[in-house]
Amino acid sequence: MNGTTVVEFFLLGFSQFPVLQGLVFWLCLLIYLIVLLGNSFLIVITIVDSRLHTPMYFFLRNLSFLDICYTSSSIPQILVIFISKRKSISFIGCALQMFMSLGLGSTECILLAMMAYDRFVAISSPLQYPVIMNKVVYMQMASWSWILGCLNSLVQTSLVMILPFCGNHTIDHLTCEILAVLKLVCADISLNVKIMTLACVILLIVPVLLIFISYIFILSTILRMKSAEGRLKAFSTCSAHLTVVILFYGSALFTYMKPKSKDTQTLDELIGLSYGVVNPMLNPIIYSLRNKEVKEAMRNVLSRNLFLWRR
Ligand SMILES: *[C@@H]1O[C@H](CO)[C@@H](O)[C@H](O)[C@H]1NC(C)=O
Numbered sequence: 245m246n247g248t249t250v251v252e253f254f255l256l257g258f259s260q261f262p263v264l265q266g267l268v269f270w271l272c273l274l275i276y277l278i279v280l281l282g283n284s285f286l287i288v289i290t291i292v293d294s295r296l297h298t299p300m301y302f303f304l305r306n307l308s309f310l311d312i313c314y315t316s317s318s319i320p321q322i323l324v325i326f327i328s329k330r331k332s333i334s335f336i337g338c339a340l341q342m343f344m345s346l347g348l349g350s351t352e353c354i355l356l357a358m359m360a361y362d363r364f365v366a367i368s369s370p371l372q373y374p375v376i377m378n379k380v381v382y383m384q385m386a387s388w389s390w391i392l393g394c395l396n397s398l399v400q401t402s403l404v405m406i407l408p409f410c411g412n413h414t415i416d417h418l419t420c421e422i423l424a425v426l427k428l429v430c431a432d433i434s435l436n437v438k439i440m441t442l443a444c445v446i447l448l449i450v451p452v453l454l455i456f457i458s459y460i461f462i463l464s465t466i467l468r469m470k471s472a473e474g475r476l477k478a479f480s481t482c483s484a485h486l487t488v489v490i491l492f493y494g495s496a497l498f499t500y501m502k503p504k505s506k507d508t509q510t511l512d513e514l515i516g517l518s519y520g521v522v523n524p525m526l527n528p529i530i531y532s533l534r535n536k537e538v539k540e541a542m543r544n545v546l547s548r549n550l551f552l553w554r555r
Contacts, residue, residue: 250335250409250413251334251335252332252333252334252335252338252413253332253333253335253338253413253414253415253420253425253428254331254332254333254413254414254415255325255331255332255333255414255415255417255418255419255420256331256414256415256416256417265326268326269323269326269327272319272322272323272326272521273323275319275521275522275525276315276319276320276323276521278525279311279312279315279319279521279524279525280312280315282525282527282528282529283308283309283311283312283524283527283528284308284312285528286304286305286308286527286528286531286538287305287308287309288545289538289541289542289545290302290304290305290541291305292541292545293541293544293545295537295540295541296537296538296541299362299377299382300359300362300363300366300481302382302383302386303355303358303359303362303382303385303386304359304531306355306386306389307352307355307356307359307527308527308528310348310351310352310355311352311523311524311527311528312524313344313348314345314348314349314352314524315521315524317341317344317345317348318341318344318345318418318419319521321333321337321341321419322418322419325418333420335405337420338415338420338425339401339405339420341419341420342397342401342404342405342420342421342422342425343397343398343401344397345419345420345421346396346397346400346401346422347393347394347396347397347398348393349393349496350392350393350394350396350397350443350447351389351390351392351393351394352393352492353393353447353448353451353492353493353496354388354389354392354393354447354451355386355389356451356455356485356488356489356492356493357450357451357454357455358385358386358389359485360454360455360458360459360485360489361385361454361458362377362382362385363458363462363481363482363485364458364459364461364462365377366481367461367462367465367466367478367482368461368462368465393447396443396447399439400422400436400439400440400443401422403435403436403439404422404425404426404429404436407429407430407431407433407436408429408430408431409428409429409430410428410429410430412428413428414428415427415428422440448493448496448497451493452493452497455489455493459482459486462478462482465478466478466479466482480535480536481535484530484531484535487530488523488526488527488530488531491522491523491526492523495523
């Protein structure tokens with residue numbers, strides 16, 4: 245039984261509900277297309293419009309890029325699994341997918357905290373802001389998010405994939421999600437659990453605390469502002485970020501911190517799926533619809549192109 249070399253895994257997402265499977269397939273496809281379109285649009289807009297060449301939009305562009313990568317690391321594979329008869333994935337493919345999803349997810353955690361810090365500096369010391377948030381600093385902040393996120397994922401993924409797997413290679417999930425794969429391991433997983441808990445604390449709880457603290461400072465600064473107009477402007481740039489943060493960490497905390505039970509498996513899977521696809525779809529919508537600068541940039545680009553086209 246133990247020590248069998250695994251060539252491939254089988255995935256078992258929603259297979260007990262064939263009707264649900266068809267619905268989820270089309271929903272996933274639709275949302276994936278919206279994610280690609282919306283985020284690419286935000287990336288293009290923030291590059292084309294020179295007024296959006298600020299640290300905040302740099303981070304936003306990075307977040308959009310991250311969301312595209314993140315959804316692309318799982319949705320295409322989920323779609324293939326849905327339509328194929330033989331619902332399997334190779335060992336390497338599984339490891340790669342686990343590494344990508346976990347790495348990009350952790351990167352997003354850190355990046356959102358960096359963005360909160362950016363807003364904190366912008367609002368608490370607006371005059372020094374361009375000096376503190378210079379190009380070197382914000383590039384490095386983004387790079388560190390990517391480096392730490394991928395490093396975390398590399399450690400976690402290798403620690404799981406070197407373990408021996410039992411005879412049953414069926415993953416009870418839509419993707420090679422780390423917790424689902426860990427259930428198939430035929431060895432002591434206490435070290436993995438310890439390291440994963442540590443990573444959860446560092447990558448989820450610490451950013452949440454940092455974001456919480458910076459928002460307390462931001463709120464107190466906003467409330468101390470004299471002009472109602474300034475207050476409104478400061479609030480509108482932060483509320484979009486706050487919405488994204490609540491959605492992202494809410495679902496991440498739900499997925500990784502809640503005790504699992506057998507009865508809520510389908511519900512958990514649905515929530516896990518929405519964490520993977522709905523949040524990346526909402527980011528560009530939240531940021532562009534709530535944001536006057538983005539809306540203006542959008543209008544400019546559209547009218548300029550229309551103008552060229554008429555000529
Ligand atoms: C995101 O940030 C990294 C690190 O600074 C950078 O190399 C990359 O080009 C950025 N991506 C986008 C789309 O801005």
